[in-house]
Amino acid sequence: MSPQTVLVKGARVLGGEPADLLLRDGVIAELGQSIDAGDARVVQADGLVALPGLVDLHTHLREPGREDAETVDTGTRAAALGGFTAVHAMANTDPVADTAGVVEQVWRLGREAGHADVRPVGAVTVGLAGERLAELGAMADSAANVRVFSDDGRCVDDAILMRRALEYVKAFDGVVAQHAQEPRLTEGAQMNEGELSGRLGLRGWPSVAEEAIIARDVLLAAHVGSRLHICHLSTRGSAEIVRLAKARGLPVTAEVTPHHLLLTEELVATYDARYKVNPPLRTADDVAAVREGLADGTIDIVATDHAPHPVEDKECEWDAAAFGMLGLETALSVVQHTMVDTGLLSWSDVADRMSFAPARIGRCDAGTAAQGRPLAVGEPANITLVDPSVSRTVDPWQSASLSRNSPYEGMKLPGQVVATFLRGRPTVEDGALT
Ligand SMILES: NC(=O)N[C@@H](CC(=O)O)C(=O)O
Ligand SMILES: [Zn+2]
Numbered sequence: 001m002s003p004q005t006v007l008v009k010g011a012r013v014l015g016g017e018p019a020d021l022l023l024r025d026g027v028i029a030e031l032g033q034s035i036d037a038g039d040a041r042v043v044q045a046d047g048l049v050a051l052p053g054l055v056d057l058h059t060h061l062r063e064p065g066r067e068d069a070e071t072v073d074t075g076t077r078a079a080a081l082g083g084f085t086a087v088h089a090m091a092n093t094d095p096v097a098d099t100a101g102v103v104e105q106v107w108r109l110g111r112e113a114g115h116a117d118v119r120p121v122g123a124v125t126v127g128l129a130g131e132r133l134a135e136l137g138a139m140a141d142s143a144a145n146v147r148v149f150s151d152d153g154r155c156v157d158d159a160i161l162m163r164r165a166l167e168y169v170k171a172f173d174g175v176v177a178q179h180a181q182e183p184r185l186t187e188g189a190q191m192n193e194g195e196l197s198g199r200l201g202l203r204g205w206p207s208v209a210e211e212a213i214i215a216r217d218v219l220l221a222a223h224v225g226s227r228l229h230i231c232h233l234s235t236r237g238s239a240e241i242v243r244l245a246k247a248r249g250l251p252v253t254a255e256v257t258p259h260h261l262l263l264t265e266e267l268v269a270t271y272d273a274r275y276k277v278n279p280p281l282r283t284a285d286d287v288a289a290v291r292e293g294l295a296d297g298t299i300d301i302v303a304t305d306h307a308p309h310p311v312e313d314k315e316c317e318w319d320a321a322a323f324g325m326l327g328l329e330t331a332l333s334v335v336q337h338t339m340v341d342t343g344l345l346s347w348s349d350v351a352d353r354m355s356f357a358p359a360r361i362g363r364c365d366a367g368t369a370a371q372g373r374p375l376a377v378g379e380p381a382n383i384t385l386v387d388p389s390v391s392r393t394v395d396p397w398q399s400a401s402l403s404r405n406s407p408y409e410g411m412k413l414p415g416q417v418v419a420t421f422l423r424g425r426p427t428v429e430d431g432a433l434t
């Protein structure tokens with residue numbers, strides 16, 4: 001069945017002037033004023049902002065292995081509701097995505113579900129064990145076309161393995177995405193290290209454990225001339241190192257999560273494990289610094305680090321609880337709240353930080369399933385329509401995710417994704433899955 005023809009009327013393209021978009025055969029067939037509807041179905045979009053479909057570079061889908069927490073199907077439903085048309089599925093599954101077989105399985109499950117493109121991330125080391133390089137080339141050459149490699153959840157702390165991985169991925173223009181956490185400095189760590197961790201009696205996770213790895217990896221990437229990406233950067237010092245690296249013209253990119261743009265360590269005083277995450281929530285000064293870094297382009301992108309965990313792994317005492325929080329369905333609202341409504345980013349900048357740039361880093365802007373492409377005639381019709389004028393109270397029990405561990409539960413956040421189109425086909429309409 002060929003996708004239906006849709007005329008989106010009067011959307012503010014990238015937050016600019018209202019225009020009409022005609023979506024036909026999976027592409028943007030026309031873009032302009034007062035386009036004739038013909039036989040197209042009309043979607044009234046007055047007051048809505050049209051963005052390119054969002055691309056998440058850091059999502060945990062938990063399949064295979066923890067289908068009680070999330071599946072490719074449920075996670076990509078949550079993605080579509082959040083305005084995403086593509087997600088990169090992290091490799092810390094069971095079995096680990098460290099072979100062509102596993103990444104192809106995840107990629108195929110994504111195609112079958114059909115809610116968003118799933119781009120598997122390949123593990124850097126076999127079993128995330130940090131001992132031997134995984135079959136990076138075979139994963140790159142597989143049907144899944146892997147370009148992003150990460151042991152996320154664990155740090156590739158062995159410098160020689162990190163060096164070899166950086167060298168290896170050059171052959172196919174890949175990137176190594178580092179979870180920057182010096183393991184010895186963070187043994188048993190439970191929250192940000194500082195005065196508050198002392199007061200609460202929780203083992204601290206110092207900023208330097210993140211910054212030391214980032215500094216080392218920037219130098220390694222410079223030495224071998226390879227692309228390095230920093231996962232979930234969370235401290236002022238980390239932003240400063242990346243700023244320096246960019247000033248030197250090094251091929252280093254970085255992401256910040258929505259939660260590190262909004263939440264601070266004070267929430268840990270509730271001992272509510274919804275606020276337990278890796279890297280930990282930091283200080284208000286760090287939040288100010290990562291916002292500044294995202295605004296000035298030091299930090300390239302927002303990535304959700306959507307990390308579903310079943311209720312029993314979160315509703316327990318702090319020390320025993322799992323690290324991680326949901327993010328896909330709330331990411332755009334948190335970015336609007338922290339960056340757009342504060343005047344730090346325009347909607348056009350949001351399109352860059354949440355679609356164009358992540359697609360470029362993940363090399364998914366080319367090929368037939370292109371993502372993160374401009375809203376222009378002939379381009380794939382991957383489009384998100386957002387209503388920035390409404391606000392809503394976050395209720396994770398309404399989530400499409402199988403898990404409920406949202407740190408925003410009960411918070412009022414601005415913005416609502418009204419519709420998401422994946423190659424011209426609506427995956428979300430009127431704020432609900434189609
Ligand atoms: N962010 C987290 O706290 N948890 C992630 C792993 C990770 O991103 O490091 C997870 O897989 O649950
Ligand atoms: Zn991580």
Ligand SMILES: [Zn+2]
Pocket residue numbers: 058060090152153305307
């Ligand atoms: Zn992660």
